Amino acid sequence: MTRHTTADTTDRIGCTRRGSLELPIVDQGPLAGPPVVLLHGWPQDHRCWAPTARCLNAAGFRTYTPTLRGVTATAQPRWRWDYRLSVLVDDIAHIIDAIDRGPVHLVGHDLGGTVGWATATGHPDLLQSFTSVSSPHPAALYRDVISNPRHVAALVHMALFQLPVFPEHLLADPVRVENLLRRGGQKYPHANRDAARLLQSAMRTGGLNWYRGLALSGPGWRATTHVPVLEIRGQKDPFVASAAYQYSRRHARGTYTSLTIPGVNHWIPDLAPDRLASPIITHLRRATL
Secondary structure (H helix, E strand, C coil), X not given: CEEEECCCCCEEEEEEEECXXXXXXXXXXXXXXXXXXXXXXXXXXXXXXXXXXXXXXXXXXXXXXXXXXXXXXXXXXXXXXXXXXXXXXXXXXXXXXXHCCCCEEEXXXXXXXXXXXXXXXXXHHHEEEEEEECCCCHHHHHHHHHHCHHXXXXXXXXXXXXXXXXXXXXXXXXXXXXXXXXXXXXXXXXXXXXXXXXXXXXXXXXXXXXXXXXXXXXXXXXXXXXXXXXXXXXXXXXXXXXXXXXXXXHXXXXXXXXEEECCCCCCHHHHCHHHHHHHHHHHHHHHCC
């Protein structure tokens, strides 16, 4: 673990090591503020959370935003087996242990939300609360995908990503990737930012291995959690149907709140950080120990 000394002599975390892997962490906000860990999805990294983190910092929370395995040059395991959901959850548990401030608030977007759900169900003792953004419980999403004919494309998409080499080849063209992201609702600067990351072959394989690892994950992701849960979805999300969130409620045994942000699609942290931060702040304040 690397810490950076601040002017008031209190350390901030710059990264944490797990074996040979090094996970960078952006640590900002009031040093004594309640700890909030923000998990990005794919093909994004910590930068997608920057505007929301500033809102949380202004409200008194200290945020820790890691760049996860497969998405940083310092943590690039080769094999898909190293991206099983249980392994990704262990990364989050390791980060929380490195923060060393007791239970934290966890917030995850997209696949970061999937990892967050699995952390909330597998390690509820590590959390004060969980907020899922554009990411219903994985079991709820799976149920909706296989039962809804509208999601045939999602099944094809998942199957395609299981293939070796070919998906990496498709994503090697940044113009193609940027166009795909923009068709999925991203605005130009964000789509350009995320497409540029995939110019490196290792970044393409690492991100795709998140999907490949999900296919190798055991049944533990079907579990429930008792920590307070807030689920936030964009009204115009083209990837996740509203029905999946109805199923998701069954996996939250404690306080559960569901919120839809009107006029916004899947990429809420980039497109509507202020409107996202407000309900998160309310949720965190209610759940802070």
